[in-house]
Amino acid sequence: MFDLLEIDEVICQRLKRQDLAQCARVNKKWNEVVTPYLWSDMASLSSNRQKDFHRMIREDYLYEQQRHQLQEDNNGIRQHVQERLSPALSTLEKYGPWIRRLPDPGVLQSILHSPDQDEKPATHELIRHLYKRCPSLDVQDLFITKDTVDSNDMLITIAKYLLHHVRHLKVYCCSKSVELWRLKYLLKRYPNKLENLTLGVKVSYTEDAKEDWAVDQTVGESDDWVQLKEVKLLWCKGTSKAFWLWLLRRFSHIRKLEFWPMDEVVAECLAEVMLTDMPELDEIHLIHDACAASDLPDDLVASLLSGSRKGWKVVKAKFNSEVGEATMEALAKHFPTLEVFGVNVCGNYIFNGLVRVLSSSPNLHTLITIEDDCYPQYQYPHLEAVKFIDRDANTGLLKARLLSRCSRLISKALGDKVVDEEYPGQGVEIQRLVYDRLARFTNLETLWLGEDAQEYQWDCLEMSLESGLHKLKGLKALKELDVSYMTTRIGLEEVQWMTEHWPRLNVIYGLVKRFSDDDDRAVRWLHEHHPKIDVWS
Incomplete structure (x- = not known):
C-alpha cells in the first residue's frame, strides 16, 4: 500500500468487503493499512456474519466478566498470571476502536437476542458491552423502534452511549402506543448536535405515568436544542396536550x-x-394521509398555514378534497414571501386557488402540482389544461401573471386532459394556449410534464412543432425536460429545434418511446451532434 494516508483511504473506501479481506492477506504492511477499513463499517451484516458477530461479542463479554471476578477474588494475583498466559487483547477489544458504524439498536437487539430468555448474558448487556468497546462510533443517524423504547435498559444504554453523537434521529412507534414517560425520558436526553428529528408516535398517558423516571442519574436533561432545524411529525397521536x-x-x-x-x-x-415559539419557521409540508377518512377542518388547516412569523418561503401541501376558503385566505397572506409552492389534491379534485397563487406571488420560482410518491398507484390527480391556461372570459386573452422568476415547473398531470371530450375539436387550440401560458415562464430551467402512470397518456401535449412547441423558443434557460409517460410527437425536427433555441438543455426524459422510426432518428442525431445531452426513456 501507499505511505500516504489520503490515497490509502480513497482506495480502501471504494473496495468491497471481500476485496478488502483479500488485500489484508497480502502481507503484514497491507494488513496494517487495510484492517481498520475492514472493521469500520459493521452496519450491514449477512446472516453468517451476524452469528459470528454475536459469538465474538458474547465470548468477549464472558471473558471480561471472568477477568473482573478473578481480580475481585484474589486481589489481582490470579488475574496477573492469567494475563501473562493469554493474549493481552481479545478480538473485539483490539478492533472495537476501529468500528465506526453499527446496526441500529433495534437490529442489534435481533442479532444479539438469544432464543432462551433465561440465558445469560441478557441482550441489553451484550449491546452495552459492545458500545463500551467501540469508543469511535459515528452515530449521525439513529433509528429507534417501539421494541427499543419499551426496554428500560435500552433507553438507558442509548441515552448514555449514542444520543450525544446523533444528528438525525428517527423514532417510530406508530403501530402500537408508547408510554408517554418513555418518550419523554428519551427526548429529555436530547443530543445537542441533533439537526433533524422525525417522530412517528402514538402516545399513551396514564395518571401514574413515571414522567420523572430517574433510573440513571448520570444522564441529565439537555435544554440546548439550537442545532435542530428540521422536524417531521408523522401520524403523531396522543391526548396529552x-x-x-x-x-x-x-x-x-x-x-x-x-x-x-x-x-x-x-x-x-x-x-x-x-x-x-418558532420564530425562524419558513418552510412547511402539510401532508394529509391519502388513506385517512377525512382532512383536518378548514379553519385548523388555516391556523397551521398562519404559523410563520417570517412568512412562508416554501409551502407543500396535499389534500384529500378541495382547498377550503379559510385555508386559501391564510395562504394568501404569504404570497409576498412564497418561493416554492407544491400542491397535491387527491382524486380528481382541482385546486382552484392555483391561478391566484401564480398571479400574486412575485418571488415564486418553483411550482409543483403533483409528486408521485405521495399517492397510491391507483390515484392520479390532474390539473385541467383550461384551468392552467386562465383566459379572460370576455377577451379570450391570457390573464397577466407574475411568472418572470419561475424556474421550475413540475406538473406531472398538466399534460393530461389537454384533448378532452368536453372540448371537441379544440385539441390543437388548447395545446397552443397551454404553450402560450408556458412561454410566460421566461426563467424556466426545469419542465416536467405527465404522470408517472403505468400506461402512457394519449390525450396530452404532443410537444411537436405542429402543436405549438415553437411558442416556447423564449425559454433560453431551460436545462431539463421530462415528458415521461406522454405520447408526445417529438421527432428529428423537434430535437433540432430544441438544441437551437434551448442552448442550456442537458437532459431529456421520455424521448425514447419506440412509437415511430422518427424517435430513433432523433435519438441518434442527438447522440451524434449533442453527446452532452443525456437522453432517457
Whole structure:
C-alpha cells in the first residue's frame, strides 16, 4: 500500500468487503493499512456474519466478566498470571476502536437476542458491552423502534452511549402506543448536535405515568436544542396536550416542519405554538394521509398555514378534497414571501386557488402540482389544461401573471386532459394556449410534464412543432425536460429545434418511446451532434 494516508483511504473506501479481506492477506504492511477499513463499517451484516458477530461479542463479554471476578477474588494475583498466559487483547477489544458504524439498536437487539430468555448474558448487556468497546462510533443517524423504547435498559444504554453523537434521529412507534414517560425520558436526553428529528408516535398517558423516571442519574436533561432545524411529525397521536406543548415549544430554532396529521389534538397544539415559539419557521409540508377518512377542518388547516412569523418561503401541501376558503385566505397572506409552492389534491379534485397563487406571488420560482410518491398507484390527480391556461372570459386573452422568476415547473398531470371530450375539436387550440401560458415562464430551467402512470397518456401535449412547441423558443434557460409517460410527437425536427433555441438543455426524459422510426432518428442525431445531452426513456 501507499505511505500516504489520503490515497490509502480513497482506495480502501471504494473496495468491497471481500476485496478488502483479500488485500489484508497480502502481507503484514497491507494488513496494517487495510484492517481498520475492514472493521469500520459493521452496519450491514449477512446472516453468517451476524452469528459470528454475536459469538465474538458474547465470548468477549464472558471473558471480561471472568477477568473482573478473578481480580475481585484474589486481589489481582490470579488475574496477573492469567494475563501473562493469554493474549493481552481479545478480538473485539483490539478492533472495537476501529468500528465506526453499527446496526441500529433495534437490529442489534435481533442479532444479539438469544432464543432462551433465561440465558445469560441478557441482550441489553451484550449491546452495552459492545458500545463500551467501540469508543469511535459515528452515530449521525439513529433509528429507534417501539421494541427499543419499551426496554428500560435500552433507553438507558442509548441515552448514555449514542444520543450525544446523533444528528438525525428517527423514532417510530406508530403501530402500537408508547408510554408517554418513555418518550419523554428519551427526548429529555436530547443530543445537542441533533439537526433533524422525525417522530412517528402514538402516545399513551396514564395518571401514574413515571414522567420523572430517574433510573440513571448520570444522564441529565439537555435544554440546548439550537442545532435542530428540521422536524417531521408523522401520524403523531396522543391526548396529552401538556406533553405536546412541552415538546413543540422546544422547537424554537427550526426552519422546516413536515406534518402528517393523525388527530386534531397534535394539530391544535402545533397551531397554538407556531407563531409564538418558532420564530425562524419558513418552510412547511402539510401532508394529509391519502388513506385517512377525512382532512383536518378548514379553519385548523388555516391556523397551521398562519404559523410563520417570517412568512412562508416554501409551502407543500396535499389534500384529500378541495382547498377550503379559510385555508386559501391564510395562504394568501404569504404570497409576498412564497418561493416554492407544491400542491397535491387527491382524486380528481382541482385546486382552484392555483391561478391566484401564480398571479400574486412575485418571488415564486418553483411550482409543483403533483409528486408521485405521495399517492397510491391507483390515484392520479390532474390539473385541467383550461384551468392552467386562465383566459379572460370576455377577451379570450391570457390573464397577466407574475411568472418572470419561475424556474421550475413540475406538473406531472398538466399534460393530461389537454384533448378532452368536453372540448371537441379544440385539441390543437388548447395545446397552443397551454404553450402560450408556458412561454410566460421566461426563467424556466426545469419542465416536467405527465404522470408517472403505468400506461402512457394519449390525450396530452404532443410537444411537436405542429402543436405549438415553437411558442416556447423564449425559454433560453431551460436545462431539463421530462415528458415521461406522454405520447408526445417529438421527432428529428423537434430535437433540432430544441438544441437551437434551448442552448442550456442537458437532459431529456421520455424521448425514447419506440412509437415511430422518427424517435430513433432523433435519438441518434442527438447522440451524434449533442453527446452532452443525456437522453432517457
